Amino acid sequence: MVPHLDAAYNLARWLMRDDHEARDAVQDACVRALRFFSGFHGGDGRVWLLSIVRNTCFSRMRSRRPHQGDMEFDEQAHGIDDEAANPERLLLRSRDEAALRRALEALPPEFREVIVMRELEGLSYKEIADVAELPIGTVMSRLARARKRLAYELAGEES
Amino acid sequence: MTCEEARPLIHGYADAELDLASSLELERHLARCAQCAAAYREIRVLRGALRSGMANYDAPESLRTAVRGAIADARRAQGVERRDTPTRLPSTLRLPTTVPPPSRWATAIAAVAVLLVIVLAGGLRRSRPSGDDLIGNEIVANHVRSLMANHLADVISTNQHTVKPWFDGKIDFAPTVKDFAAQGFPLSGGRLDYADGHAVAALVYRRREHIINLFTWPVSDTGENAPRLERRQGYNLVHWRRAGMEYWAVSNLNAAELMKFAALMRDDVTPAAPPG
Numbered sequence: 382m383v384p385h386l387d388a389a390y391n392l393a394r395w396l397m398r399d400d401h402e403a404r405d406a407v408q409d410a411c412v413r414a415l416r417f418f419s420g421f422h423g424g425d426g427r428v429w430l431l432s433i434v435r436n437t438c439f440s441r442m443r444s445r446r447p448h449q450g451d452m453e454f455d456e457q458a459h460g461i462d463d464e465a466a467n468p469e470r471l472l473l474r475s476r477d478e479a480a481l482r483r484a485l486e487a488l489p490p491e492f493r494e495v496i497v498m499r500e501l502e503g504l505s506y507k508e509i510a511d512v513a514e515l516p517i518g519t520v521m522s523r524l525a526r527a528r529k530r531l532a533y534e535l536a537g538e539e540s
Numbered sequence: 541m542t543c544e545e546a547r548p549l550i551h552g553y554a555d556a557e558l559d560l561a562s563s564l565e566l567e568r569h570l571a572r573c574a575q576c577a578a579a580y581r582e583i584r585v586l587r588g589a590l591r592s593g594m595a596n597y598d599a600p601e602s603l604r605t606a607v608r609g610a611i612a613d614a615r616r617a618q619g620v621e622r623r624d625t626p627t628r629l630p631s632t633l634r635l636p637t638t639v640p641p642p643s644r645w646a647t648a649i650a651a652v653a654v655l656l657v658i659v660l661a662g663g664l665r666r667s668r669p670s671g672d673d674l675i676g677n678e679i680v681a682n683h684v685r686s687l688m689a690n691h692l693a694d695v696i697s698t699n700q701h702t703v704k705p706w707f708d709g710k711i712d713f714a715p716t717v718k719d720f721a722a723q724g725f726p727l728s729g730g731r732l733d734y735a736d737g738h739a740v741a742a743l744v745y746r747r748r749e750h751i752i753n754l755f756t757w758p759v760s761d762t763g764e765n766a767p768r769l770e771r772r773q774g775y776n777l778v779h780w781r782r783a784g785m786e787y788w789a790v791s792n793l794n795a796a797e798l799m800k801f802a803a804l805m806r807d808d809v810t811p812a813a814p815p816g
Contacts, residue, residue: 386607390599404603411607414655415614466582475589482595499555500590506557507684507773518688525551532582 385427388502389434395497396438398486406441410434425508432512435494442490466536474535484534492527499524541569546576552688554583559685560734561694614652672779675788678735680772682742683753683790686731692751693729693744703730707741713758715741716785718808725752725801736786745801750793752801759786767802769795778802 389410393403410433474480485493494513498504510517541549546569552558553566570577589595686692695706704717710732719727725745733742733755740757759781767780776798778789789802 386599386604387596390603391597394597400600403597404600404606407599407603408606408610411610411655415611415651468578468581468585471582472585475585478594481589485590485595496590500587501596505681506552506555506688507681511773517684521552521555521557521688522548524555525548528551528583528586531586535586 385430388427389430391501392431392494392497393434393438395485395493395501396435396490397441402441406437407434410437413437425511428504428508428511431498431502431504432514435512439490466532471532471536480535484531487534488527488530491523492530495520495524496527496531541565543569543573543576546570546573547579550576550580551583552685554580554587557681557685559682559691560732560739562685562691611652611655675736676770676772676777676779679753679755679777679788679790680775682733682735682755683775684773686733686742686744686753687751692731694731696729698727700727703727703743706730707732711739711741711757713741715743715756716805716808717743718805720745720801720804723804725804735788747791747793747797747801750791752789752791752793752798754805755786755788755790757786758784760784767799767806769799771795780806782806 386407389407390403393406393410394400397403397406410430414430414433474484485496488496495509498509498512504512506517506520509515509520513520515523546566549558549562549566550570553563558566570580695703697703697706698719698721700717700719704714707715707717707730717727717730721727725747727743728746729744731742731744733740735755736757738757740755743754743756745752745754761781762784763781764783765779765781767778770777770779775790775792776795778787778798778801780787780802787802787805789798789805791798793801
């Protein structure tokens, strides 16, 4: 049995990058889920729970770094050259668990969350769009940039 | 297809989010273009690493216990024992102390029940929902993809006599193609798509600025179903079955007008004589 709690914690853990904060965020999200049950209109419980977890994490991150306030995430600013990473090096580094975690943690949270939802949790574009409240086309382009950046971080990292 | 067009689509392709025709077109491009093929391999390498599970964090047991406790506490607060049970949870887990008024009890109890299922029995979601449920999801996904990948129609024509023969040799059935321009639903084209495990005909109609995708394919079940409306992921979806054909219409058009479209389409399809 793979409960949604694992998915909820996994997302929170990657967004907060800290076990303690992730637990707090998930507990908080579950309490909110109970309180705001009227917001649940049936459908996919996992998506609903993840969207509450996600919003909880982002509001906690914002309150921690108020200077970054409500600045809109600028996709383009985080883009990098469209050059492929060295494939041999990428393959080698991708097998290094610690390097993989470091590379993923180094991404901006908006990139990190789409990778976590798509690759670790196997959510569809539509589900990601629902959780992160993005247009579905943005999900695809953001994933494209996030993967590019992840490959760059991973292959470029000094070993 | 140029590299510029291909680049974002490679991701949709790797994620199995592209419609059939775009996938085929992209595959042709990947076969010719070494750079795009390298980009595709890069996605596969990253995916292989990420999906190996080594990057996943599982919920710690203490969190599981705490959430179970919070749910149990909420249930107690709303149940018969609500006055007698002191809350023993840490402050971070304490629920609102106000007892919901009687009119809201039912909702509150339902909330706890549903959340229990969501949080603790998530694995059940992986059990298969009903067939129509799955197909409905596929239909909505197809509709979204057709709009997203800018691949609405393979044959663009408002003429039913152009659209219908286009399907010849591409699928093993002849869909009913009828233009309803006079009734305000002009036909605008058709394409091949994929649903319920096989290639299906997708007909594209318009209503003002709205796009309607109508998916149709033959089924062995000869029973008839009247058009039934449901709302899924923000789209209206109408499903009916007539004369051995399955029909799914999906759009962001309002429910009343989509039902009107379904009625037009359905009444136009006269039941065929049984085969044999």
